[in-house]
Amino acid sequence: MKTYFSLVMLLLILVGFRADDYHTTSGTVYDTENNRPLQGVTIKVEGTHITTTSNNKGKYMLNVPNGATHLLFSMIGFESKRVRIEKTSLLDVWLDPSNASLEETVIVDASKARRSNMRTATFISAQTKSIPRGGLVINRHYPTYPSTESYKKISENGFIDPKQEPLSTFAIDVDAASYSNVRRFINNGQLPPKDAVRLEEMINYFQYNLAAPNNNDPVAIHTELSSAPWNVKHHLLRIGLKAKTMKTDKLPPSNFVFLLDVSGSMSDFNRLPLVKTSMKLLVDQLRDKDHVAIVTYAGSAEIKLTSTAGNNKIKIKDAIDALEANGSTAGGAGIKLAYRLAKESFIKEGNNRIILASDGDFNVGPSSDADMEELVANERQSGISLSVLGFGMGNLKDSKMETLANKGHGNYAYIDNLAEARKAMVTEFGSTLFTVAKDVKMQVEFNPAKVQAYRLLGYENRLLEKEDFNNDQKMGGDMGVGHTVTALYEIIPAGIKDDYVGNVDPLKYQSPNKSTVISNSTEMATIKFRYKNPESEKSNLKKLSIAAKPVSFSETSEDFKFTSAVAEFGLLLRNSAYKQQAAYDGLITRAKKAKGIDEEGYRAEFIKLAENTKLLAKSNDITQGNN
Structure with a gap:
C-alpha cells in the first residue's frame, strides 16, 4: 500500500502540479454486491483531464485541483457514479452492478x-x-479513439497436414504488449481491432509455475498434452520454456540509453508524464555498476544526459524531470544517436540496451515500418539490444513498435497506467531487461501416424522457414532472467473425422508422396529448440519427444487450464475462424478455478476483463447495425 501511494505521488509530481493549488484525495472502490475491492475502475476529476484507475486492491489516489467539486467513477458492468469531493482526504466509493448491461x-x-x-x-x-x-x-x-492507430495484419495460422509439412518452425516471443493494449480498449468500453490481438502475447503476459533448469542450461523445456476446451475431439499441446533465475546483484553491469520521445504527440497525461514515471521506477532499480544516458527526440535528436553511474540517481531523475513535450517526431535520428551513445559506453560482457519510450508516431525523416526495420537491422551485430515501451492511445503505431523490438533483439511492452509501469520496470525488471538466452528458435516435427493436422496458436509474425532453424544467421527471440514462454498447438488426432481436414483430388502429373510413415512409433511429436548464450554466435540444440498419451483435462496443471482460458479469450476477441465451440462462460469458469496463487492480481484482473468483454460482445451482437 505504502509503495503504491509513493508511486502515485511520484506520477503527480512529474505532471508538474503545484502543491498549494491541489490536494490529495484517495480511497478504495468496492462492489456493493459483495463488498469486494474493484480493480480497473476509472476515476476522473470532473471538468479536467486528471484521471487514474484503481489498483488490484481497489485503491486509488488523485491530486485534485482545489476548485474541483466532483469525482466521476466508471467501469464496464457497473453503474457510473458522480461523487462530491468532501473536505476529508479519504473517499471510499461503492459501485452498483449494472442492471442492464451497458444500458x-x-x-x-x-x-x-x-x-x-x-x-x-x-x-x-x-x-x-x-x-x-x-x-x-x-x-x-467511454472515449472512442480516432482510427489512426496502426496494427500489422495477421493472417491466422490454419491447420496443416504433417504428411505435407511435418515441421513447424518459429522464433519465440516474450512480448506482452498485446494484452495490456487489449485491456486498454476493453476498459474504455471498446472491443479491440482483431489485428491488435496477438495470441502469443496474450498468453505470455502471465508468469507460469515452471521449474527452472537444474544444470548449466539457460532454459528448461516442459510439455503437457490434453484435450482442447473449445473442441474436446482435438488435443491441446502446451510447450513451456523457463529461463534460469539470477539474483539482482549477480546480473551483469548495464549500459542503458533511455531514448525518449518528447514530441508534441506525447504531451497527454498518459504519455510523457507516464514515461517519466516509468523511467524513474527503472532508475530506482539501478546499481552502482550500472550506467544511464538519455537521448530525446522531437524535431531533432539531442543528448540530455551523458552516461551516468546508477548511484547518481538525483542527477538522472533531474534530467528526466526537465523533459517537456513539443515539436515533430524525428524518431530515426533519435535511434541513430542512441546507438552511437550506447557504443561509446559499451560494456564488454555487460547488458547494453536502448530503451525506447514512444507512441511510435514518427513523422520526420525515415518513418515507415520498413525504414525503421532497416535502421535497427543495420545494428544487429552491435551487441546492443533495443527494448520498446509503447504509450498513449488514439495514434499508437503498434506495428512499428513491434517491428523495432523484434529486429532489435529486445522486447515490446505497452504501458497504459502506473500498475503496468511497475510490472515492467520493477516486478519483472530482470526478465524484461537482462538476456540469458538469445536467438531462441523452436521446431516441432509431427508424426503423421498420430497427427492428422496441427495448428500453432499465434506467432504468425514470428514464423520461420524450416531451413532457418539450423541457420545461426537467422534471428530468433531473446529470453530474460526468469522468463517463461508458452506455445500452444491444437492437434487433430489421426483417425477422427473432422471438418478442418480437407480433401484434395489426386495429382495428374506426378505420383503421390510415397514417403514411409513409421506407424509403430508411440510418439506424437519431437520438439527441438536452439538458443545462443548471450556472448556467443553459435547456437546450442536441445530435443524432447512427446508421447501420444494425452491426460484428462481435469488432471492438467492450473497453468494449463489458465493458459487455455487466455487462448480461448483471444480466439473470441479475434472472432477466429477456428474458435469452434469457444465461449466466454466456459473460459471464465475455468480461469476462476485455475487462478491459483495470484499475489500481483494479474489473473484476477484477467477474469474481470473477460467478464467485461462478455458484456461488450453481447451488447455489440445486439446493437450493431447492418452496413
Missing part, C-alpha cells in the same frame, strides 16, 4: 463515425428496437 449507448451514423464526428450522436436505450440502419453503437461513458 446507455450512443447511436452514431456510421459514415460520420468514420470521420470521428461525434457531435450528431443521439442517446437511446440499448434495449430499444429502433436502431437506425447502418448505426454504430458506442458506450456512452
Whole structure:
C-alpha cells in the first residue's frame, strides 16, 4: 500500500502540479454486491483531464485541483457514479452492478463515425428496437479513439497436414504488449481491432509455475498434452520454456540509453508524464555498476544526459524531470544517436540496451515500418539490444513498435497506467531487461501416424522457414532472467473425422508422396529448440519427444487450464475462424478455478476483463447495425 501511494505521488509530481493549488484525495472502490475491492475502475476529476484507475486492491489516489467539486467513477458492468469531493482526504466509493448491461449507448451514423464526428450522436436505450440502419453503437461513458492507430495484419495460422509439412518452425516471443493494449480498449468500453490481438502475447503476459533448469542450461523445456476446451475431439499441446533465475546483484553491469520521445504527440497525461514515471521506477532499480544516458527526440535528436553511474540517481531523475513535450517526431535520428551513445559506453560482457519510450508516431525523416526495420537491422551485430515501451492511445503505431523490438533483439511492452509501469520496470525488471538466452528458435516435427493436422496458436509474425532453424544467421527471440514462454498447438488426432481436414483430388502429373510413415512409433511429436548464450554466435540444440498419451483435462496443471482460458479469450476477441465451440462462460469458469496463487492480481484482473468483454460482445451482437 505504502509503495503504491509513493508511486502515485511520484506520477503527480512529474505532471508538474503545484502543491498549494491541489490536494490529495484517495480511497478504495468496492462492489456493493459483495463488498469486494474493484480493480480497473476509472476515476476522473470532473471538468479536467486528471484521471487514474484503481489498483488490484481497489485503491486509488488523485491530486485534485482545489476548485474541483466532483469525482466521476466508471467501469464496464457497473453503474457510473458522480461523487462530491468532501473536505476529508479519504473517499471510499461503492459501485452498483449494472442492471442492464451497458444500458446507455450512443447511436452514431456510421459514415460520420468514420470521420470521428461525434457531435450528431443521439442517446437511446440499448434495449430499444429502433436502431437506425447502418448505426454504430458506442458506450456512452467511454472515449472512442480516432482510427489512426496502426496494427500489422495477421493472417491466422490454419491447420496443416504433417504428411505435407511435418515441421513447424518459429522464433519465440516474450512480448506482452498485446494484452495490456487489449485491456486498454476493453476498459474504455471498446472491443479491440482483431489485428491488435496477438495470441502469443496474450498468453505470455502471465508468469507460469515452471521449474527452472537444474544444470548449466539457460532454459528448461516442459510439455503437457490434453484435450482442447473449445473442441474436446482435438488435443491441446502446451510447450513451456523457463529461463534460469539470477539474483539482482549477480546480473551483469548495464549500459542503458533511455531514448525518449518528447514530441508534441506525447504531451497527454498518459504519455510523457507516464514515461517519466516509468523511467524513474527503472532508475530506482539501478546499481552502482550500472550506467544511464538519455537521448530525446522531437524535431531533432539531442543528448540530455551523458552516461551516468546508477548511484547518481538525483542527477538522472533531474534530467528526466526537465523533459517537456513539443515539436515533430524525428524518431530515426533519435535511434541513430542512441546507438552511437550506447557504443561509446559499451560494456564488454555487460547488458547494453536502448530503451525506447514512444507512441511510435514518427513523422520526420525515415518513418515507415520498413525504414525503421532497416535502421535497427543495420545494428544487429552491435551487441546492443533495443527494448520498446509503447504509450498513449488514439495514434499508437503498434506495428512499428513491434517491428523495432523484434529486429532489435529486445522486447515490446505497452504501458497504459502506473500498475503496468511497475510490472515492467520493477516486478519483472530482470526478465524484461537482462538476456540469458538469445536467438531462441523452436521446431516441432509431427508424426503423421498420430497427427492428422496441427495448428500453432499465434506467432504468425514470428514464423520461420524450416531451413532457418539450423541457420545461426537467422534471428530468433531473446529470453530474460526468469522468463517463461508458452506455445500452444491444437492437434487433430489421426483417425477422427473432422471438418478442418480437407480433401484434395489426386495429382495428374506426378505420383503421390510415397514417403514411409513409421506407424509403430508411440510418439506424437519431437520438439527441438536452439538458443545462443548471450556472448556467443553459435547456437546450442536441445530435443524432447512427446508421447501420444494425452491426460484428462481435469488432471492438467492450473497453468494449463489458465493458459487455455487466455487462448480461448483471444480466439473470441479475434472472432477466429477456428474458435469452434469457444465461449466466454466456459473460459471464465475455468480461469476462476485455475487462478491459483495470484499475489500481483494479474489473473484476477484477467477474469474481470473477460467478464467485461462478455458484456461488450453481447451488447455489440445486439446493437450493431447492418452496413
